[in-house]
Structures are given as C-alpha cells and as structure tokens.
Amino acid sequence: MTCQEFERVLTELAGEFSFEQERHLRTCLSCSELMSDLRAISQQAQFLSEDAEPSPRVWNAIDITLRQEGLIHDSSPVRSAPPGWSRWRPVWLVPALATALVISGVILHQRTKTAPATVSQVAASLQSPESTMVPEEEQLLKLVATQAPALRASYESDLRAVDAYIRDAESSVRSNPNDEVAQEYLMNAYEQRAMVYEMAMDRSQP
C-alpha cells in the first residue's frame, strides 16, 4: 500500500484499520505522523474553551425585544418595575393582536354599520395620541435624560416619528390584512422602534 492510497481511504476511517493499513502505518513514519497529527487536532478541538462572553448589549437587546413582543414581564418585587412600566402584555401583542383586530374589525364592519366605530375604538386603544407617549417610552426618555441629557430631545423626536410609522403601518394592515407590503411596513416599523430602544439603552450604560 502506498502513502497516497492510505491517505485516500483516511476519510472513511473511524479508528479501525484493515490489516494492510495497519501494516502500512507500522512501516511508514510519514503516514504514522500524519495520523498522529490529525488525531491530536481532533482531540484538542474538543477542549477549545467556551469562555468568550458576549457584551451586555446582547442581553439588553433581547430583553427589549421580548418586552416589546409582550413575551416577558417582571415578576419579582425586588426588581420592581418603574412606575408606569407595563406589567403584563398578551403574547405577541403587536403583530398578532393587530392582525386579530383587523380580522375582527373587518368582520364587524361587514356585519354592522357601527363596526367602523368599533374598529376605530380598537385602533384608538392601540394608538397613542400624537401629543403623548406610552409609559415605556416616557421611562426610556427619563433614562436617557439621566445618562445623556443632551440627547433626550432627539430621542423623543425619533420615538414620535417611529410611533407615527407604526400607527400608519397598523392602519394599513387593518385595511389590507393580506397585503404583504403592508405587513412588511409593520415589521420594519417595529424594527425601527427596537433600534431606538436599543441605542438608547446602550447610550445609557456607563
């Protein structure tokens, strides 16, 4: 058996050699060293450390996103939520509830003339009037004001712009629940808000 023939079958070997392969390994220093090196690489790879740690921003971003999606809530009084911070939200509030409300709103609208009022009441409950912000946003702005006061005004302006985006996108989904473009607008609007939150939290860290 030649060295080339030996190496050709190496890919299939799982530590079990034929008689001919064993004999080649015993007599060929080069292939023996090759096998030894490859085994060492494979074995050492198992012990590569896992001590690298992501920066705190990763958890912050996860936390913000999950809260926005209504998947998590604070339960411990020790970690008391800031006043006004939303305690509980239905799971998947914004996209799923918006879709459900659209569907129910459409059905109601088709059945009765008072439905538009119901839809608009529902829409109003999701929307904030232009002049006020939801409590979470007020909390975020307070945090920014504490850590980076010069940025508070621009963050407020950004949040208002993004809120307007979300309102328009939600309205569009309500009107056309199956419209992929409308859904894409909505997801983009949420991403934009998530980015504002993420950057505000980052800037607020020492």
Add this chain to the structure above:
Amino acid sequence: MSDAKKPPNERLPEAEAIERAKQGDASAFEHLYNLHKRRVYSLCLRMTANTAAAEDLTQEAFLQLFRKIGTFRGESAFSTWLHRMAVNVVLMQLRKKGLAVVPIEETMGGEEESPKKEPGADDIRLAGSIDRLQLQNAIGELPPGYRTIFLLHDVEGYEHNEIAEMVGCSIGNSKSQLHKARMKLRELLKTSRAEKATRP
C-alpha cells in the same frame, strides 16, 4: 410562594427556570440566558470569526429560543435544543451572505488540494503538542466551508449524518471535507510553528 422566599436566580434549577420562562418570567429568561450564553456565543464566534456578527447571531438564537420556549416539551436536553437552534441560525446567516456553508463537492483549484508549504514546515512535528490558542487561530483562517464542517464535527460533536442534514450535503462530502479541514489545519499549525522557529 411569596417573592421574598424565592431562591436567588443563581441557584434556580434549569427545569424550573424553563417553566417560569414559559409563564413569561423575565428573571427566568435572564437566568437561562446566563447559563448558556457562553456556549452559544463561542459557537457563533468560531463559525463567523467576527465578534459583531457573533453577537448578532447570539441575540437571534436566544430570541428564537425564547419565542418558542412554550413548545419545549423536554424530549431532548434544553441545551441540545438551544445549541441546535444556534447552529441553524448561524448556517442561515452564512447562506445569506453567500458563504460556502456546503463545501463544494469537487475542489475548484489546486489551492485547497495542495496548500503552499512554508520552507521548513515539513520538518516541524505537531503530535502531542498542539497549542489551543494556535489551533483557535488556525481555525479562524480556514475557508468558511471547511471551518463549518470542522467546528460542527470536532468541536461541537455532531455526527456526519446530522451535519449532512443541517448543511445540506451528503455524508460522504461531510467526511471528505472534514478530512481536508484537518489537513489544512495541520498545514497551518506547522507553518505557524515554522515561523516561530525561524524568528530571531
């Protein structure tokens, strides 16, 4: 149970943390994240060789996990479930970037078949004395396709049939590329050692 009597999160058993997380408990989520963040991040970092991308992928993997945590029934270990999810997130990202997740069946040129050798590299022996840091660096220098297969098999411990399913190649291809990845690593480690030996 009153909140005041709750054990600190550090001592919270994983199974209990999972159940609490299913109810939306924020501290339970954070506990699960802290338990597994290093392993997931290390995997992402090795497969992408980029800290920013690794952080983004770590975030995405945990978000997917937490969104689906309600469906976890305990058929496999939680860490296995999370790990598999992280691998899929990374592979999807590599595909999106157009990087070679699936190693090519037939190599395109001589470069990967017979890598250039540094003078004196053949004289260097490796066995029994592989430095882990050098190995880590060498892994970072592998072509993406080789790196993926090597990490999944030798570092993360997946079998070839699992790898073939995850990356969309044949079992034979997975074995072949693993061998080539190891050969390439051997070459890189020898070159690195030869360079050190010739340094004044």
Add this chain to the structure above:
Amino acid sequence: MQKRARVAKVAVVFLLVGAAFAADEIRNEYHFKVHRHASVSIINQYGPISVRPTLGNQVIVTVILHSDKVKVEQGQGGNRVSVVSHVLPGADAESGRADFEVLVPADANVTLHSTTGPLRAEKLHGDVILEGNTANVDVRDLSDGHVHVKTLNGPVTLTNVSDGHVEITSISGDVALKAVNGPLVHVNSTSGRILYDGDFGDGGEYSLMTHSGDIDATAPSYASIDVVASSQQGKVENDFPLQPAHSSFAAKAGSAFSGTMGKAASSVKLLSFSGKIHLKKRNISDNR
C-alpha cells in the same frame, strides 16, 4: 554667544507651546499584532473615528483626547482588538471628545460606535459595522464585506461599495448610495430621504423602504431590473418604459408601478408610505 541665546529662547518657546498643547490634548498610539480577519472594535462616545487599511498584520490606533475628562481603555484577546473611550463625570461633548484614527489590515472586521461621530471607513474588504446617533457616516471603496449601518439622525453616504451585503437602518438621517451594488442592499428609514445612484448590479436584491421620506433612484438605461414601486399617500414617477412585471404585484392603495427592464437580473423594491418616489433615468452625458 548671541546665537546660543537665540537658540535657547526658541527652544523655550517651543517647550511652552508644546506644554500648552499637551495641557489641552493628549495623543496616544497603540499597536496590536493580529492575524488574518482580525476583529477590531472602537467605541467612542464623542468624536470622530476613521478607519483605513494598512499593510502588514497590525492594527494601529491613534487617539487624541481633548481633555483629561476622557480616558481610553484598550485590550486584545487573541485576534480581537477592542478600544473604548470612557467619559468621566462632568465632561461634555467637547471635553469628552476623543479623535480616533485607526489603521487595520484590509481584511479586518471592523465595528465602530460613536454618538456624535463622524464615522468613516474606506478601502476595506472585511465586515464593517457602523453605529451612531447623530454621527455622519461616510463609507467608501469597500468590497466583499458585509456593511451594516445603524443611525438615528446622522446622514449616511456609501460610495463605491460592492459585492457584499449592505443593510442600513436610519430613523431620520438621509441615506445616499452612490455606485453601491451587491447581492443584497437594504435600506430602511422612518423619515430620512433615500437617494440611490447606481446600476442595481447583476442579480442583487435591492430594497429601499421609508415611511415618510422620499426615494430618488437614478439608474442607467441598461439597468437589468424587476422593479416594484409603491407609495400609499405620495406620488410615484418613472422615467423608464417598463415591460410587464414577472410577479403579480398590485398595489392595494396609493400610487404604484412595476415592471422589468433588460433581463430583470436584480429585484428592486422602492416603497414609501407617504413620501414621493422617482425612478430616474441617468443621462449618458452625466459624469459619474
């Protein structure tokens, strides 16, 4: 004797000027030895960060601190280099400012964060991630790498960027893309204006999306695109004679157009909720 006295006086003047300079600004330089595909991260609250390529396997970070109210922490773990400026209590945007000039191997992956910026990167082949609040972001002559930009209000300009994925998210900052092509180009803005001037290179997926900003896309007559443009409340304009679209896109509301040009190699989406959209034809005589 007189000459000696004159030299001494000049030396004293230089020393005094130097001391005055040193009292206000402090210059530090850090060198890091790295391997291929190094990761370099610079976090700087106030002040510019500029990244350029250099030969050799090293990262050189030169930082000018504008006062003693800002400190720099630097470190290296394997092939990862991290430099962070820390602003001390009582500092403002001026006294807390640090100016960074960074030289990296061209294949390095670079991450830059700054609140005020500006942020600048050029002639690199690795992944580039830039994040700023009001920072002016200027990226030019990049290829093969992934380019991610996140900004709240700062304007973003990309020039001559190719063969990588480009993803830009801006709240109100305008985004200008000049000669930017690649397999994926995504811009997502709330109120910023989006300007694209290029040829929507072969086989890419281009998505320019804004809530209230306008979109101006200029392309040559030989562009090969499958384009969809829609504005719910704004006007849309198109200078090109489009062939019927491959997809069955039909805008549910507002104004829209869709169709193909050439072999429809690249897919192009121009979406603005309330802004105007104009797909312009570039004149051959335009100097680009």
